[in-house]
Amino acid sequence: MRRSCSSGFAELRAGGPPCFSNSLVSSGLGVLQRILDTAAELTWQVTSVNLDTLTETAFVKLLADLDFKKEFQIIIDCELEKMNYILNLMAQQKRNLKNYHYILANQGFMDLNFTELLKLTPNVTGFQLVNHSDANVERVNQEWMVFDAKDSRGPRKRLKYTGALTYDGVAVMAAAFQYLRRQRIDISRRGNAGECLANPPSPWGQGIDIQRALQQVQMEGLSGHIQFNEHGQRTNYTLMVMELSHTGPRKIGYWNARRGYVYTANYRSVVDDYFYGLLNRTYVVTTILEPPYMMLKKNHEQFVGNERYEGYCAELASEIAKHVGFSYRLEVVSDGKYGARDSETKLWNGMVGELVYGQADVAVAPLTITLVREQVIDFSKPFMSLGISIMIKKPTKSKPGVFSFLDPLAYEIWMCIVFAYIGVSVVLFLVSRFSPYEWKGEESEEEEEEGPECGTRRPPSKDKEQNGNDAEQNPDAQREEPEYTNDFGIFNSLWFSLGAFMQQGCDISPRSLSGRIVGGVWWFFTLIIISSYTANLAAFLTVERMVSPIEGAEDLAKQTEITYGTLDGGSTKEFFRRSKIAVFEKMWSYMRSAEPSVFVKNTNEGVIRVRKSKGKYAYLLESAMNEYIEQRKPCDTMKVGGNLDSKGYGVATPKGSPLRNPVNLAVLKLNEQGLLDKLKNRWWYDKGECGIGGGDTKVSSPNTPQPGGQQRAQEGRTASRGRRRDPCGRSLVYKHWDTGTTRNSDWI
Known part of the structure; x- marks a missing residue:
C-alpha cells in the first residue's frame, strides 16, 4: 500500500495513474484537476477541501469527519508553512493516525518539521527533489548558511527546496542568455513594446528567441538534472521517494520518467524499523x-x-x-x-x-x-x-411403561411374530390331524394290568373290522376296542408353539415327520428371535437413548412448530443470507420474516432461549461452542445432526499490518507443536461438567427397576423332557387311580 501510493502519486505528477482516494489541496489546481479527471475515469470517490479558507476549529472538525467516514488515504498539497501547521495540529489531536496513509505532495519532505509527529509513528510518504548529500548542494548550503548567519540572528537553516528551485531558475535564465549571446541574438534592442493588458494579447517579439534558448539549456542544478522539452516542461529529472521512520525521514526509493518507481530501501533498515515497532x-x-x-x-x-x-x-x-x-x-x-x-x-x-x-x-x-x-x-x-451446527434442548426422558419390554424390537416385528406363532400352530394342528402317527388309542384297565405287549399299532379301521368278525365267531372272545385320540388339538398346538418360543419345552412332541419338520423350523425361528431380543434388551438396559425431534437442517426447514435462529451480526447469519442452497434459502426466508425475531444479541441469550423454549427453539451456532455448552451444567442441551458447512477461526489483523506474517507463523508453530489441541482439550473436556457424551447417554445401575418384566431373575430352566417309552419304544398310557384321569408320562 505504501509503495503503490507513493509510486502512484509520483506517476500522477509526471502524467501517470494515481492511487489515492482523498485530497486536501491548498494550491496546485492543475494537480487537483488531474486527480478529479482520473477519479472520474476509474469511478473513485474523491473529496477535495481548500485549506486556505479553513480555520483551526474547522480543520479539527474536518479531521473528525474523515475519521467518521473512514477515509484512510489522504494527499496534502500546500506550501511548507501550511504543511508544518497541519502536521503539528494532527500531532496535538493524536487522531487520524493509525491505519491512515498520508502522502505529502510537495517536493521538500526533508524540509518539514516532524518532531512532534515522529513520536506517534504515523504512515507518511513524500517526495524529495533536492539531494542534500550531493557535493554541489553541500557547497551551496554552506555558503547559504554563512550568508544567512550574517543577515539573521536566529538559528541557521539549510536551503529549502523552494530556495533550490529559485537558485536553479536564476541559473537556467543565465544559461539561456549566455546561449543567446553566443548566438549573437540581441534581445535588448527596442521594438514594438507589448501591451500587457491588450485584448487579445500580443506576444513580445523577442519572446520566441528566449523560449528557444531555454529549451537548449541542459545543466546539473541543485534540484538535479535540468532539461526541457519542446513544450517547456522539465524532463529527465529524478524524485526521491521518502517515508517517515522512527529515526526520521528516510529514502525508500526514487522515481523517474524512464524507469518509474524503484524501491531501494535497505532490507536491514526495514527489519530494524519493524522490530523497533514491535518492541517499543x-x-x-x-x-x-x-x-x-x-x-x-x-x-x-x-x-x-x-x-x-x-x-x-x-x-x-x-x-x-x-x-x-x-x-x-x-x-x-x-x-x-x-x-x-x-x-x-x-x-x-x-x-x-x-x-x-x-x-x-x-x-x-x-x-x-x-x-x-x-x-x-x-x-x-x-x-x-x-x-455451523444445531443446538436444541435435550428431550425429556419418558418413564418406562408396562409394555416397555417390547421396545428392543420394532412393533412390526412383534406383529410378524404373532402371525407366525398362530400360523405355525395351525399348520402343526393340520399335519397332526392328517398323519396317522399322531393318533393313539387308550387301552382298558384290565389290559393295562396284564401289561403291555410288544407289537405294531394297527389302524383303527382294520382293528374294528377284525374285532367284529371275532365277536361273531366267538362271543367270549369279544374285547373292548381302544379309543383313539390326538394330542395335537388346536389348543395343544398353540401351547407347544408357545413353549418352544419361550424355550420352556412341552409335555407333548410331534411324532410324524411332517410335524417334526414344522416344529424344527419353528425352533430355529425362535432361536434367532430370542437371540436378537436378548442382545437388544441388554443394550436397552445399559444405555438409554433419547430420540430427537429433529435430526438435521432438512427437518428444521420442513416444519414450523420449532423456531430457529442465529446470532445477529455474525458469520452464521451471513452464511444463510448468502447461501444459494435451496434448504438454506428456505431457512433464511423463514428466519428473516419470523415474528418475534429469532435472532439473538449474543450466544448466551441464544442458549437461554433454547433452555426456556421447552424444545420449541433451535439455535444455529458454531460446532465448537455447541460442544462446549453441551458439556456445561445443567447439561440440558445437545447437538443434533452434522455440521452445515466447514470453516475456521483465525487471528485477525488490519490490512497491511506488520504483525500479519509473524502472527501467522506463530499460529502454524503452535499447531505443529500440538498446543492448540491441548488448549481445546483443557477448556472443553478436562473442565467439562457433564461427563463423556455430554449427558446424551446414561448407564443404568443393576438395581434400577424396569417395569414390564425387563429386569427379572432367572433361577433356572426346566430340563427338556423325553416321552416315557416302553421297551418297544411306544408311548405308555396309564391312569391315575386317585383322580381317574389319564395322561402321558415322561421317563428320563
Missing part, C-alpha cells in the same frame, strides 16, 4: 467475552490488566505474544459484536470495525474467516476448524 509499543488486542474463549476470572477484581482474563483465547494470545515478541493489552470489544457491515451506513461494527478503523491492532477471538471480512482485514491460518 504495546499492541491493543481486541476480544469478546465468550466462554470458554475469553472469560473474566471469578476473582478478577483482585487482578489488573491481562491477568483478569482466562480462557482459550487468553492463553492463545499469550502464546502468540511470546513467539512474536511484543507487548499487548487485552480489551473487550465495546459493542459486544464480532463484526458485520451495516447495509445502510456501510460501516463495520464489532471487532472487525475496531481493526478497520484503527482502534485495535489484533483480534484474538472466535472470529470466523469469511470472504467479506477478508476483503477489509487480514486473517492468519485457522487455529480451529469447525462448522
Whole structure:
C-alpha cells in the first residue's frame, strides 16, 4: 500500500495513474484537476477541501469527519508553512493516525518539521527533489548558511527546496542568455513594446528567441538534472521517494520518467524499523467475552490488566505474544459484536470495525474467516476448524411403561411374530390331524394290568373290522376296542408353539415327520428371535437413548412448530443470507420474516432461549461452542445432526499490518507443536461438567427397576423332557387311580 501510493502519486505528477482516494489541496489546481479527471475515469470517490479558507476549529472538525467516514488515504498539497501547521495540529489531536496513509505532495519532505509527529509513528510518504548529500548542494548550503548567519540572528537553516528551485531558475535564465549571446541574438534592442493588458494579447517579439534558448539549456542544478522539452516542461529529472521512520525521514526509493518507481530501501533498515515497532509499543488486542474463549476470572477484581482474563483465547494470545515478541493489552470489544457491515451506513461494527478503523491492532477471538471480512482485514491460518451446527434442548426422558419390554424390537416385528406363532400352530394342528402317527388309542384297565405287549399299532379301521368278525365267531372272545385320540388339538398346538418360543419345552412332541419338520423350523425361528431380543434388551438396559425431534437442517426447514435462529451480526447469519442452497434459502426466508425475531444479541441469550423454549427453539451456532455448552451444567442441551458447512477461526489483523506474517507463523508453530489441541482439550473436556457424551447417554445401575418384566431373575430352566417309552419304544398310557384321569408320562 505504501509503495503503490507513493509510486502512484509520483506517476500522477509526471502524467501517470494515481492511487489515492482523498485530497486536501491548498494550491496546485492543475494537480487537483488531474486527480478529479482520473477519479472520474476509474469511478473513485474523491473529496477535495481548500485549506486556505479553513480555520483551526474547522480543520479539527474536518479531521473528525474523515475519521467518521473512514477515509484512510489522504494527499496534502500546500506550501511548507501550511504543511508544518497541519502536521503539528494532527500531532496535538493524536487522531487520524493509525491505519491512515498520508502522502505529502510537495517536493521538500526533508524540509518539514516532524518532531512532534515522529513520536506517534504515523504512515507518511513524500517526495524529495533536492539531494542534500550531493557535493554541489553541500557547497551551496554552506555558503547559504554563512550568508544567512550574517543577515539573521536566529538559528541557521539549510536551503529549502523552494530556495533550490529559485537558485536553479536564476541559473537556467543565465544559461539561456549566455546561449543567446553566443548566438549573437540581441534581445535588448527596442521594438514594438507589448501591451500587457491588450485584448487579445500580443506576444513580445523577442519572446520566441528566449523560449528557444531555454529549451537548449541542459545543466546539473541543485534540484538535479535540468532539461526541457519542446513544450517547456522539465524532463529527465529524478524524485526521491521518502517515508517517515522512527529515526526520521528516510529514502525508500526514487522515481523517474524512464524507469518509474524503484524501491531501494535497505532490507536491514526495514527489519530494524519493524522490530523497533514491535518492541517499543504495546499492541491493543481486541476480544469478546465468550466462554470458554475469553472469560473474566471469578476473582478478577483482585487482578489488573491481562491477568483478569482466562480462557482459550487468553492463553492463545499469550502464546502468540511470546513467539512474536511484543507487548499487548487485552480489551473487550465495546459493542459486544464480532463484526458485520451495516447495509445502510456501510460501516463495520464489532471487532472487525475496531481493526478497520484503527482502534485495535489484533483480534484474538472466535472470529470466523469469511470472504467479506477478508476483503477489509487480514486473517492468519485457522487455529480451529469447525462448522455451523444445531443446538436444541435435550428431550425429556419418558418413564418406562408396562409394555416397555417390547421396545428392543420394532412393533412390526412383534406383529410378524404373532402371525407366525398362530400360523405355525395351525399348520402343526393340520399335519397332526392328517398323519396317522399322531393318533393313539387308550387301552382298558384290565389290559393295562396284564401289561403291555410288544407289537405294531394297527389302524383303527382294520382293528374294528377284525374285532367284529371275532365277536361273531366267538362271543367270549369279544374285547373292548381302544379309543383313539390326538394330542395335537388346536389348543395343544398353540401351547407347544408357545413353549418352544419361550424355550420352556412341552409335555407333548410331534411324532410324524411332517410335524417334526414344522416344529424344527419353528425352533430355529425362535432361536434367532430370542437371540436378537436378548442382545437388544441388554443394550436397552445399559444405555438409554433419547430420540430427537429433529435430526438435521432438512427437518428444521420442513416444519414450523420449532423456531430457529442465529446470532445477529455474525458469520452464521451471513452464511444463510448468502447461501444459494435451496434448504438454506428456505431457512433464511423463514428466519428473516419470523415474528418475534429469532435472532439473538449474543450466544448466551441464544442458549437461554433454547433452555426456556421447552424444545420449541433451535439455535444455529458454531460446532465448537455447541460442544462446549453441551458439556456445561445443567447439561440440558445437545447437538443434533452434522455440521452445515466447514470453516475456521483465525487471528485477525488490519490490512497491511506488520504483525500479519509473524502472527501467522506463530499460529502454524503452535499447531505443529500440538498446543492448540491441548488448549481445546483443557477448556472443553478436562473442565467439562457433564461427563463423556455430554449427558446424551446414561448407564443404568443393576438395581434400577424396569417395569414390564425387563429386569427379572432367572433361577433356572426346566430340563427338556423325553416321552416315557416302553421297551418297544411306544408311548405308555396309564391312569391315575386317585383322580381317574389319564395322561402321558415322561421317563428320563
